[in-house]
Structures are given as C-alpha cells and as structure tokens.
Amino acid sequence: MGEFAGMKRADFYTRVYQIVQAIPRGQVATYGQIAWILGKPQCSRRIGQALYHAPHEVNLPCHRVVNSRGRLVPHWAEQKDLLLREEVAFKNNGCVDLKKHLWKIF
DNA sequence: GACGTGACAGCGC
DNA sequence: GGCGCTGCCACGT
Numbered sequence: 001m002g003e004f005a006g007m008k009r010a011d012f013y014t015r016v017y018q019i020v021q022a023i024p025r026g027q028v029a030t031y032g033q034i035a036w037i038l039g040k041p042q043c044s045r046r047i048g049q050a051l052y053h054a055p056h057e058v059n060l061p062c063h064r065v066v067n068s069r070g071r072l073v074p075h076w077a078e079q080k081d082l083l084l085r086e087e088v089a090f091k092n093n094g095c096v097d098l099k100k101h102l103w104k105i106f
Numbered sequence: 107g108a109c110g111t112g113a114c115a116g117c118g119c
Numbered sequence: 120g121g122c123g124c125t126g127c128c129a130c131g132t
Contacts, residue, residue: 042127045128
C-alpha cells in the first residue's frame, strides 16, 4: 500500500476532502493552504491529485480551490461560472481576487 | 527502478 | 502575484 510520512494515501485523500468541504461559500483556498493545514506544506501538488481522483459522490466544492496566484484549474471552464455564481470577483487576467476572497482560517 | 508528468509553491526580478 | 525557474513528491509507464 502506498504510504508517505506515515499517512496512507486513502487517509490523505479523505482529510483533503474534509478540508475542502469546510471552505465557506464565496471564498477560495489555495493548494498550499490545504497542504499546510494537513501539516505537509511541501505536498501542495498532492492536493490537486487528490481532488482529481475525488469520487463524484462526495460532491466537493473543489471549484473553490485555486493556486497561490488565484489561477483556476486548467481545462475546466465551468469552474469560473461556479465561482461567479457565488459572487466571487475576478481580475482582468482571469485570476480570482484573492485579496477579497481568500479563505481566512485564522 | 529510472524517467517524465502535474488541478503547485516560493523566490527573484 | 505579473512572469520565469527551481524544488517538491507521489504516480504511471
């Protein structure tokens, strides 16, 4: 079974999903933020992989996850519509306005 | 098991 | 975070 840092892959994925579920409507979180909450700030790239493999049943608000510069997921045009529906503001370059919508956990 | 890949971050400019 | 480069680390081949 694949493991890293003592955490099984399935557990890692589950924890990622739980955190994403907690992102409030109208706000966005970065991959680095989620990785930091998990106690593994170096594993931001694993977050994207976990979301990519997320089962449809869990119904995650994964459109609220963006990269550190506010960029959206490549090849997923629908993401912007979902965010616009939550009144999330975008900049001229197509990036989310993190100043207004970044999830403030503390 | 080496090698390329990727829904990334941080740092420098 | 505007852009480019390097470091990361699990995955599939």
